[in-house]
Amino acid sequence: MELKDKVVAITGGASGLGEASTRHFVANGSKVMILDINDDNAKAICDELGDQNVKYVNTNIMEEQPVIDAMSKIEEEFGKLHVAINCAGTGYGARILGKEAPHLLDHFKFIIDLNLVGTFNVMRLAAQLMDKNEGEENGEKGVIINTASIAGYEGQIGQSAYTASKAGVIGMTLTAARDLARHSIRVNTIAPGIFDTPLMMSAPDKVRDPLLESTQFPHRFGQPSEFGLLAAHIVENPYLNGETIRLDSAMRMTPR
Ligand SMILES: NC(=O)c1ccc[n+]([C@@H]2O[C@H](COP(=O)([O-])OP(=O)(O)OC[C@H]3O[C@@H](n4cnc5c(N)ncnc54)[C@H](O)[C@@H]3O)[C@@H](O)[C@H]2O)c1
Numbered sequence: 001m002e003l004k005d006k007v008v009a010i011t012g013g014a015s016g017l018g019e020a021s022t023r024h025f026v027a028n029g030s031k032v033m034i035l036d037i038n039d040d041n042a043k044a045i046c047d048e049l050g051d052q053n054v055k056y057v058n059t060n061i062m063e064e065q066p067v068i069d070a071m072s073k074i075e076e077e078f079g080k081l082h083v084a085i086n087c088a089g090t091g092y093g094a095r096i097l098g099k100e101a102p103h104l105l106d107h108f109k110f111i112i113d114l115n116l117v118g119t120f121n122v123m124r125l126a127a128q129l130m131d132k133n134e135g136e137e138n139g140e141k142g143v144i145i146n147t148a149s150i151a152g153y154e155g156q157i158g159q160s161a162y163t164a165s166k167a168g169v170i171g172m173t174l175t176a177a178r179d180l181a182r183h184s185i186r187v188n189t190i191a192p193g194i195f196d197t198p199l200m201m202s203a204p205d206k207v208r209d210p211l212l213e214s215t216q217f218p219h220r221f222g223q224p225s226e227f228g229l230l231a232a233h234i235v236e237n238p239y240l241n242g243e244t245i246r247l248d249s250a251m252r253m254t255p256r
Helices: 016-027 039-049 064-078 105-130 160-181 205-214 224-236
Strands: 007-011 031-036 054-058 083-086 142-147 185-192 244-247
Touching: 007 016, 007 064, 007 105, 016 031, 016 039, 016 083, 016 224, 031 039, 031 064, 039 054, 054 064, 064 105, 083 105, 105 142, 105 160, 105 185, 142 160, 142 224, 160 185, 185 224, 224 244
Parallel strands: 007 031, 007 083, 031 054, 083 142, 142 185, 185 244
Antiparallel strands: none
16 A cells, blocks of 8 residues: 555554654655644644644543544544554563562553553554545555564563563454455554664663663664654555564563
8 A cells, every 4th residue: 555645543643653653654645643642742743744744633542432533533534544553552660579569450451451452442443444445456445553562572571561462462463464354454563672762762771771782783772763664664565464573673682
């Protein structure tokens, strides 16, 4: 599917990997709807890139009704939806047995709810809207891109909640692609290594330095624009389906 004149919903599109995707898709002629909860960032991006190219709807992806409303807004503003990119999510660190107490159950549930259930929530409702499309020349109606993490494969100490959420996204990818194949919608996942986004930049040096050491070539953290490049390729390549692609400079995370 070409990017030009396509309508793209990007959760977490107001920061980091989602923001880079917003910028890349707009630069290539797509119309973007940002689904996020960071009003200030989102509005600044809309002002900068132009309200005719990017619009914003405050949407908590963990809830059902706000995502239903966001899909209605996309239909109202742009008429249809071709691509959904799930970038909203966050990290969390705690050992199963901490010094003071066991891992808080509510914290574990929150990370699963945001990173995994939120992704599924957007995927199912985006697919419903995409299914109304007539389809491209090759029949394709839509493309969904989810964001996992290499921690979904090799989570570090203290990452049980995060790893479980991202392994869930990875595990769901092939099933979702099979499930939505009869609707001509492709589903792929990107598993990023470490990227220089606000999420990582706020981490202390004792966390960042060993991770930087594990990068191979290029021996640096990823640039968010490199995530945008891969998301665009997934949309453009019609034979890519049901796959999780690592984007990590060949790094493998160590236990700590
Ligand atoms: N940065 C990295 O190194 C890295 C590595 C691997 C995976 N990831 C994953 O990539 C995704 C994006 O990470 P990032 O680094 O760009 O983070 P970020 O914090 O820069 O951006 C996340 C965005 O999601 C939004 N958001 C949070 N909760 C939300 C909710 N309930 N509803 C709607 N929007 C919500 C935030 O407002 C923010 O704009 C996350 O899922 C993260 O786990 C990031």
